[in-house]
Amino acid sequence: xxxxxxxxxxxxxxxxxxxxxxxxxxxxxxxxKPRETVLLTFIxxxxxxxxxxxxxPLHIFLIAxxxxxxxxxxxxxxxxxxxxxxDARMKRTHMRALPAKRIVPARKALLxxxxxxxxxxxxxxxxxxxxxxxxxxxxxxxxxxxxxVMCVIQGGIAGCAPVLMGxxxxxxxxxxxxxxxxxxxxxxxxxxxxSVMVANREDYLQAGVAYFPITWKVKDAIKILxxxxxxxxxxxxxxxxxxxxxxxxxxAANILGIIMVYANYHLFKSRLTQDAWKVYxxxxxxxxxxxxxxxxxxxxx
Numbered sequence: 421x422x423x424x425x426x427x428x429x430x431x432x433x434x435x436x437x438x439x440x441x442x443x444x445x446x447x448x449x450x451x452x453k454p455r456e457t458v459l460l461t462f463i464x465x466x467x468x469x470x471x472x473x474x475x476x477p478l479h480i481f482l483i484a485x486x487x488x489x490x491x492x493x494x495x496x497x498x499x500x501x502x503x504x505x506x507d508a509r510m511k512r513t514h515m516r517a518l519p520a521k522r523i524v525p526a527r528k529a530l531l532x533x534x535x536x537x538x539x540x541x542x543x544x545x546x547x548x549x550x551x552x553x554x555x556x557x558x559x560x561x562x563x564x565x566x567x568x569v570m571c572v573i574q575g576g577i578a579g580c581a582p583v584l585m586g587x588x589x590x591x592x593x594x595x596x597x598x599x600x601x602x603x604x605x606x607x608x609x610x611x612x613x614x615s616v617m618v619a620n621r622e623d624y625l626q627a628g629v630a631y632f633p634i635t636w637k638v639k640d641a642i643k644i645l646x647x648x649x650x651x652x653x654x655x656x657x658x659x660x661x662x663x664x665x666x667x668x669x670x671x672a673a674n675i676l677g678i679i680m681v682y683a684n685y686h687l688f689k690s691r692l693t694q695d696a697w698k699v700y701x702x703x704x705x706x707x708x709x710x711x712x713x714x715x716x717x718x719x720x721x
Contacts, residue, residue, distance in 0.1 A: 447517035451529050452536075453496035457489065459705060464488035464582030466712040467601065471590035474719025483547055484589040488582045491540030491555050495562045495578065497533030501526060502566050509627035512620055547589040554584040569631035572613055576606040600659040604711070607655045611648040611680075612703045615687075618642060619696035642688050645699065649684035653677030656711060665718055672714030676707050 468476050468484050500507075500518055504526055508519035523529045537559055545552040558581020561574035580602040587598045614633045617624055618641050621634045633641035656673040659665065683702050687695040 447522045448529070448532055451497050451500050451517045451523065452493040452533070453500065454493075455704075457493045457496055459709065460492040460579070460582045461485065461489040462709060463605075463712050464492070464586035466716050467583040467586035467598070468590050469716045469719070470597070470601070471587045474716070476590050480547070480589055483543060484551070484586050487540050487543040487547060487551065487555065487589075488585055489540075490536045491544065491559065491585070492582055494533045494536030494538075494540060495559045497529060497536065498559070499562055499566065501530045501533060502563060506567055506627055506629060510620075510623050512623055544585060544589075547585075548592050550588040550592065550594075551585045554581050554588065557581065558584075567629050567631075572610045575613060576609040579605045579609045597659075597663050600655070600662055604652070604655045604659055605708075607648060607652045608703065608708055611645060611652060611684075612700060612708075614641070614648075615645055615696050615700040615703065618645070619693045619700055621693070638691055642684070642691065642696070645696075646681075646684045646688045649681045649699075653681055665715070666721075668721055669714045669718045672710060676710055680707055 465481070465485050465488065468481050472481075500516065503513075504516075504518040507513035507516055513519065517523050518526050518529055541552055541555050541559075544555045558578045561581075562578035564574060565571050583601055583605060584598065587601070588594065591598075617634050618638060621638065624630075624634045633644060653673075656677050657670075660670050660673055680699075680702065683695075683699050687699055
């Protein structure tokens with residue numbers, strides 16, 4: 421049995437009525453979706469820098485970073501807990517810590533996530549009541565109506581929460597700049613989420629998840645993705661047009677926007693699931709991360 425992999429041993433343990441061996445603290449970290457948490461924390465931190473025109477007070481910036489990181493991690497852990505039964509039926513997600521039962525009972529992950537959220541909200545309240553409100557609303561939005569067609573609306577609200585928290589921690593008010601930042605994210609969310617659903621359409625269907633876009637024919641669903649990529653490009657340019665942003669952001673928004681439109685056009689022509697997966701991966705850090713980097717660097721060059 422020395423050549424049996426960890427996954428095989430866990431499978432054998434389940435077949436024999438046992439439970440797979442946990443990996444301790446690693447599972448409690450992975451349940452927080454570290455990559456997603458890092459991206460959300462990053463754009464929230466960038467929002468604080470943007471709000472201060474490149475020079476936020478260091479102590480405010482660091483405290484906001486803590487609030488956003490803990491809140492994003494806690495919200496991701498909470499959604500992992502709520503989705504654990506569906507995740508267990510999907511090939512792509514069945515080996516996550518909760519569906520694979522490496523955290524038993526599952527409420528341990530729930531309590532861990534709620535603790536992080538509570539700490540984040542307390543820190544957010546210290547920063548500004550608006551930061552607390554946006555953090556709370558974002559957490560609620562991420563948690564309700566999971567795996568339903570309207571979850572992308574809540575996803576847009578939740579995706580804007582870190583940016584709003586970082587922004588108002590510095591400005592203590594809302595303005596036209598944060599409005600267009602949120603519009604950009606609200607358009608980005610469905611493109612990002614729906615592309616991974618198209619890429620894993622059969623997996624979602626066999627798991628019993630049946631709503632748009634997987635209930636549509638692929639050729640029709642990717643038309644929506646194509647339209648969203650154009651709208652995303654337009655939103656990024658609108659942010660430049662309605663704000664005092666310079667040549668660096670303008671160049672980055674055009675280059676990244678054209679790349680996203682081309683990737684979706686390629687998907688539109690090919691209709692291949694691997695191309696939908698490429699759109700999903702491209703839309704994460706390569707697109708959203710670089711857009712926010714360009715926004716920040718715009719104040720420093």
